[in-house]
Amino acid sequence: MGPVIGMTPDKRAETPGAEKVAGLSQIYKMGSLPEAVDAARPKATLVDSESADDELTNLNWLHESTNLLTNFSLGNEGLPIVSPLYDIEGDDVPSFGSSCYQNPEKKSATSKPPYSFSLLIYMAIEHSPNKCLPVKEIYSWILNRFPYFATAPTGWKNSVRHNLSLNKCFQKVEKSHGKVNGKGSLWCVDPEYKPNLMQALKKQPFSSASSQSVSLSPHYLSSVLKQNQVQTLKGEKPLPLKTALQKKRSYGNAFNHPSAIRLQESDSLATSIDPKEDHNYSASSMAAQRCASRSSVSSLSSVDEVYEFIPKSSHVGSDGSEGFHSEEDTDGDYEDDPLGDSGYASQACADTSEKRQSGKKMRKQSCQEIDEELKEAAGSLLHLAGIRTCLGSLISTAKTQNQKQRKK
DNA sequence: TCGCGCGTAAACATTC
DNA sequence: AGAATGTTTACGCGCG
Numbered sequence: 001m002g003p004v005i006g007m008t009p010d011k012r013a014e015t016p017g018a019e020k021v022a023g024l025s026q027i028y029k030m031g032s033l034p035e036a037v038d039a040a041r042p043k044a045t046l047v048d049s050e051s052a053d054d055e056l057t058n059l060n061w062l063h064e065s066t067n068l069l070t071n072f073s074l075g076n077e078g079l080p081i082v083s084p085l086y087d088i089e090g091d092d093v094p095s096f097g098s099s100c101y102q103n104p105e106k107k108s109a110t111s112k113p114p115y116s117f118s119l120l121i122y123m124a125i126e127h128s129p130n131k132c133l134p135v136k137e138i139y140s141w142i143l144n145r146f147p148y149f150a151t152a153p154t155g156w157k158n159s160v161r162h163n164l165s166l167n168k169c170f171q172k173v174e175k176s177h178g179k180v181n182g183k184g185s186l187w188c189v190d191p192e193y194k195p196n197l198m199q200a201l202k203k204q205p206f207s208s209a210s211s212q213s214v215s216l217s218p219h220y221l222s223s224v225l226k227q228n229q230v231q232t233l234k235g236e237k238p239l240p241l242k243t244a245l246q247k248k249r250s251y252g253n254a255f256n257h258p259s260a261i262r263l264q265e266s267d268s269l270a271t272s273i274d275p276k277e278d279h280n281y282s283a284s285s286m287a288a289q290r291c292a293s294r295s296s297v298s299s300l301s302s303v304d305e306v307y308e309f310i311p312k313s314s315h316v317g318s319d320g321s322e323g324f325h326s327e328e329d330t331d332g333d334y335e336d337d338p339l340g341d342s343g344y345a346s347q348a349c350a351d352t353s354e355k356r357q358s359g360k361k362m363r364k365q366s367c368q369e370i371d372e373e374l375k376e377a378a379g380s381l382l383h384l385a386g387i388r389t390c391l392g393s394l395i396s397t398a399k400t401q402n403q404k405q406r407k408k
Numbered sequence: 409t410c411g412c413g414c415g416t417a418a419a420c421a422t423t424c
Numbered sequence: 425a426g427a428a429t430g431t432t433t434a435c436g437c438g439c440g
Contacts, residue, residue, distance in 0.1 A: 116413080116414060116415085117414080117415075118413095118414085134429095135428080135429065135430085136428080136429090153416095155415085155416060155417065156415090156416090158416075158417070158418085159414090159415060159416065159417090161428095161429070161430065161431085162415085162416085162417095162430095162431085162432090163414095163415095164429095164430080165429095165430055165431050165432080166431085166432080172430085183422095183423055183424055183427090183428050183429055183430095184423080184424095184428070184429045184430075185429085185430085
């Protein structure tokens, strides 16, 4: 697929699937623009905290970070999602000049879409409310968006499946334990690879090139908190949160985004990568850091918290013994789909309330996790504070006793 | 020229 | 049994 020039975000009215997806844009409007979230929220808090910089050892920074974490515990609304959806929906992207962003999808009614299958799949999945789709719905989305495929040879479906299987960006999620209705699994985008996909999308000549800024994940902040804790334990002055964050941020994306590591250190990394393993979007470089960085994934989509991914290398039995289940049963999402083929997307519109509820559940869950981390961090700090107080009182007691003894 | 990303085709296995 | 789905392999093409 070669690059195709031009694309306008507002092609809803022109494509069959437009109405369906238009509803989804509402969901995305729940979230702020990536930069807005990333920059505005945390930074605003940090600026407020400036006055506390002189009191490095007090717990103010914890409160500040609590505020930060609260901001990030709201689920997708607070997440710095950088998504092609912004590109496509376009509603929230003021930076699009129509001059550089015409309508390739419109064009693609008769010609091939400007996206690779990987990106098409990515977009399809990202458009889904739950950020995961069965193959069939991926087909549907692509067909709706790119009528080209309606007349194209059926081989493209094979290519889609081929991409899903081969591309490490995509992870399979078991639909449900029962699997009563429908075959196959749901496919999600591995959050670790989202930056890579975004990068790939940005490489499209018409892409929005929305900036990819470092996001502050709860885990990331937590790590800052813990680092400060350690410093406190060591008797060192912990850095004010603001400073600590800036320090970590100074490592740029490399700190948080494996993809960014590749982008910035591609040379060094590329040489250490087994090309065989490195399929799309430098998969192995990502995989290498996956275990370690899983907890610091910056783009915590709802899917991240709800599903565990099925490793592609492992052939998991249908019983899912080694496989993964959604903590929340996805049956409600896909099974008993009365709409058949067009099903998921349109159903998504109809089931918005259900989705919202499940979204709330997810957010609740993530909130709880974050709360637990916060509690843990706060607990440790309080513990330290307690120890300090005890030590202080012990020392003062000892001093007074010494003085008394001397007087005697 | 070579490596890489990508598209395509095909064979095969699994599941429903 | 047949269709849908998932996996794997192979090959060719374009690009840097």
